[in-house]
Amino acid sequence: MIKKLILLLVCGIVLLLGIVLGRTLMVKSKQLEVSAIPHIDLDEVVVSRFSEAITYKTISWQDPSKMDSSEFFTFHDFLAEEFPLMDSLLEKQYINELTILYKWQGTDNGLKPVLFMAHQDVVPVDSAKLDLWEAPPFSGEVSEEYIHGRGTQDVKCQLMALHEAAECLxxxxxxxxxxxxxxxxxxxxxxxxxxxxxxxxxLEGNNIELEFLVDEGGTVLSGVVPGVSQPVAVVGTAEKGYVTFELVVNDKGGHSSMPPKETAIGILSNAVARLEANPYPMTITGVTGQLFDYIGPEMSFPMKMAMANRWLFKRLVINELSKGNSARATMHTTTAPTIIHAGTKENVLPTTAKAIVNHRILPGHTIEYLLQRDREVIDDERVEVKKHTMHEGTEASPVADINSESFKILQTTISEVFPDVIVAPFLDVGGTDSKHFHGVAKNVYRFQPIRMDSEALQRIHGNNEKHGIDNYKESINFFIRLIENSTSR
Ligand SMILES: [Zn+2]
Incomplete structure (x- = not known):
């Protein structure tokens, strides 16, 4: 009997191994066989123009009254002067005075238009951290390898490269x-x-439906995606939603010499701790599953095996990837307590305690579901959980179709211009302007052709933002090719 059982077990293990190995060996690369194209030799003026673009302080402040429109107006003058063909040959209009929209008319009205996007504004600079910058943030200083300053990565590089590409064409x-x-x-x-x-x-008001659009988002990542030695160009095919909740506890207050068993602060802290202790579950399906389908075949054998057999190694894959904050964020709806307020005096019990919790929502979840789940997790009627009035919240985006012609155009162009990289769809965990366009475009992509390692990723919205000169020239070549590939047929 025991012999039989052992035999059965051995057979089972052999069968399982066979399935696992078979599935691994059957995995085929999803990269396209395309030839690299020669890059256009660009004049150094592209660097000096990019450098000057950085000197305009087109800052978006949280407090809109601090906004200086004149910086945007002079930036517009600079663009019109430096890109005279775009200025004179394309239809240009300003929306709400400050946003620029160009139209380049094609010859075939039967084709749906395409939209290329970037933004002019940049985040403010932390004035207490100026010593961390290699060059002043709005100097646009050019060193041997880099162009320095706020907006060089996010995202005047995209705005300027698109201008250069269009002007060149x-x-x-x-x-x-x-x-x-x-x-x-x-x-x-x-x-x-x-x-x-x-x-x-x-666009919607004028019944203009787009074939697809490309906005900022994913980049060309080096040494960031675990298990892949080549750089990975990640194309955002969806972005997470965004919502902020407010947790409020009201109490009678009173003298701190005779406190109740639980104070407003204690009750609130408990609620926040419960949210952190009960994170939203991890998943490796959806867009993140598609990412694995694209990077899996390019990985070393053990990782390739795990990726090809996620039905069996789900836990292992999740555990391995959830070590890093950025990879973990792509696998679930995140919870981040960001502000907490209570109390006015050391010997007075507070009558109110408030916490702010920011969630980034995975496609498939909704704001309504989050509200309900957070209330259930906190499970304390004394804690009011409501949507914060400061931001109405954005649901997670729909997911672009990776089997579409437009995804193929993007993947082809990336492989032509960056022959050393592999391409993969991914879930953008931040937010972009493209979230507003789902009513006019089925396929929305988030990709900027800039090379990043983990150190460069830290500089976005941070200190010492800078961008490689050679890489900037590559990105102009990318957009020239992308425009040709998207609009010549
Ligand atoms: Zn940006």
């Missing part, structure tokens, strides 16, 4: 078949409600 007499738009918002860093959102409304 106009100079060559390029005539697109497909109409294209360029939209450069002015308030992306504070949600885009007055800029990109209005552009989307303008």
């Amino acid at each position: 106009l100079a060559k007499g390029y005539q697109p078949k497909r109409t294209m738009y360029f939209s450069f918002g002015h308030d992306e860093e504070i949600g885009g409600a007055e800029g990109a959102k209005k552009v989307a409304e303008y």
